Amino acid sequence: MSNITTKDITNTTSSRNILNGITPHSHIKNLGLKPNSIEPEYFQLNGTSGMVGQIKARKALAIISKMIVKKDVMGKSILLAGAYSTGKTALAKGLAGELNQQILTTINKDGSSEEVQENVVPFVSFSGSEVYSLELSKTETLTQFFRRAIGIRIREVTELICGEVVELIIDRSITGGQKQGKLTIKTTDMETVYELGTKMIDNILKEKINGGDVITIDKANGKITKLGRSLSRSRDYDAMGVDTKFVKCPEGELQQRKTVTHTVSLHDIDVINSRTQGVLALFSGDTGEISKEIRDQIDNKVTEWKEEGKAEIVPGVLFIDECHMLDLECCAFINRALEMELAPIVIMATNRGLTKARGSEDITPHGLPADLLDRCIIVPVEKYEAKDLSMILKIRSTEEEVEINDEGLQLLTKIGQETSLRYSCNLLAVSNQISLKRGAKIVELEDVEKAYLLFLDSTRSIQVLKEEPIVQNNDIEMTE
Incomplete structure (x- = not known):
């Protein structure tokens, strides 16, 4: 295999290129650093970073x-x-x-x-x-x-009611009037009964809240979130669903304050304040020109929030x-x-x-x-070395779900050294189609050879144009 070069390939065939929608950098997750260090580590196939070399x-x-x-x-x-x-x-x-x-x-x-x-x-x-x-x-x-x-991290303090549902009573009117109900909720330290209105009852029915569930209620908008089922009620039923989550009964006061953080960009705030449709302008995509006066007002407001401790600027x-x-x-x-x-x-x-x-x-x-x-x-x-090119091609074959033998991989690495990495990655996909055409599941040396002759790289394409120009300049007559 060491004697094979790209000039030795002679076999040809035809193929279809089927794209699978995988992007060239979809395998890269981070820089691949050692834990608690700035030193990079060499990529292993069972790693998660996706970075090789450099x-x-x-x-x-x-x-x-x-x-x-x-x-x-x-x-x-x-x-x-x-x-x-x-x-x-x-x-x-x-x-x-x-x-x-x-x-x-x-x-x-x-x-x-x-x-x-x-x-x-x-x-x-x-x-x-x-x-x-x-x-x-x-x-x-x-x-x-x-x-x-430029991000703006806005902090908002909300009041929540967090506890375990002890009892839930809902009265439905026969005449179709408003629903009424009572909710008994507790923590390890206290227990309280709340009167429920129609909106709260609808939210409870929607979330399928029952006695023994641990829930949180947002006092500002009435949103109810089920955290799970109390550990004290774990033996109420002989059979439980696999998605059932058991949590401890909350401690302390029922009503608690929670800081919620929203992160938006300065551009999002610009669009919301410069269009009549407000937040919907972010989805329409038609932002248009935004006046300098609006941006200055937003910058002043953001600076004011920063001084008051309500927001944090995240460059x-x-x-x-x-x-x-x-x-x-x-x-x-x-x-x-x-x-x-x-x-x-x-x-x-x-x-x-x-x-x-x-x-x-x-x-x-x-x-x-x-x-x-x-x-x-x-x-x-810097340019990649041969071992780095080989490892990158292995990663791409795994990402694109292409099986290739060692000889085919070595030839693709050789092609990558003589041409470019992008060209080798492109040949990997078309070589897979050639192997499927002949009924094989593994890309072999002959598949890469045929793909190499079917698809030219930039250097060979320029050489073809020099030898046989597509358009001869002396054949074109310029007329007024």
Whole structure:
């Protein structure tokens, strides 16, 4: 197998490409760091991160992620620079997973603990070409993306009634009048009887509340939540459903205060306050231009909430892929936006070297103006080694549910080294269809060979055009 190269392949066949809807980065969950450390670990097939290789870049982003959570890099910008197909977007997605994997442990009123996963930091991504819209100006589009990446965590104190249902009595009128009832509820320290109205009775019937259930009642809106069944009533029935949850009877006062946290973005607040339909404007998608006066009023209100302790500003991450597509006006706007008080962390990615900045004739590094580049912390992204390519292809075969033997995997790795990782991943899917065509369940060497000749990579396609141009320029006659 070591003697086989892409030039030795001679067999051909035909195939259909069936897409299964799996995205190129659907296997990536986080940066894959060691526990309580910023050191990356090499991926194992039974792991959960999905990241392979790029040890230096992953370590650099691990340091950035720690600083982001501690809010030490507000208004900073990071540039991921490297050749195409080296995993820049994958690194950004891994950073997003790293920021959003914090597990918060909450203690319920019944004494039980519950782990809740919360998105700690907002993460917004877009491509540099998305700013060129026919409906919105470039600055308005960038402003909306920037404000989407800034979260507002609003705290609200609600009063709850939490206890075990002792007795529930509902009187239904024969004449069809209003329903009436009484609810006896207790904790380990006290017991109280509440009069029930029609709305509360309907909610109780909807939730199927019975004696022995542990419930919470929101005094503001009357919402009833069933936490489970009391342990003291666990022997009331011989048979219980598998989904039956037993909890302890709550302790202390029946009426308790609970702090509820809502997280929204500044852009959501902008849209709600700038449209007559309010919250429904978020679902219509027609945000349009938002005036500066409305945004200034919202910023002042948010600052006021922050001073009163009602809200907390959570600067997020704005990821701009293909940032070399931004022109001088967009780069100047980003320069100014990074200096504002409410600014997210901007992470940009590009595969350009020395090239012209869009809108200028000047040759600049990575296609960015010198003033914006001077603000960036540049993280180099290196090409994958052979062992990394092989491991990534194994992960993709598992993700796409494709079985491939060792010889086929080695050839795909060789192809990835000579061409690109993206091309090898594409060949993996079509090779699977070729193997299914011949009635096999495992992709073998001959399937990869046939797929390689059926689908050209960019280098071979350019060579074909040089040898046999599709259109000869001298055959075209220009007429007035």
